[in-house]
Amino acid sequence: MAEQLNKFEKARVIGARALQLASGAPPLVSIPKGTVSAVDVAFLEYDKDVLPLVVIREEKA
Numbered sequence: 001m002a003e004q005l006n007k008f009e010k011a012r013v014i015g016a017r018a019l020q021l022a023s024g025a026p027p028l029v030s031i032p033k034g035t036v037s038a039v040d041v042a043f044l045e046y047d048k049d050v051l052p053l054v055v056i057r058e059e060k061a
Contacts (some may be wrong), residue, residue, distance in 0.1 A: 013046070017051055028052070029050060
């Protein structure tokens with residue numbers, strides 16, 4: 001992602017992507033042999049910066 005995410009945003013994005021993958025969404029990276037968890041695939045996608053999710057932050061007043 002272009003911006004650095006804090007730990008809560010990162011957890012939310014990876015969790016949302018893992019849910020998508022578990023529901024049948026196609027992975028956006030090649031999956032290594034032995035990987036069985038949707039969370040592991042979501043982490044791989046995060047590390048390769050290919051997650052199809054965006055974090056929108058509200059501006060502080």
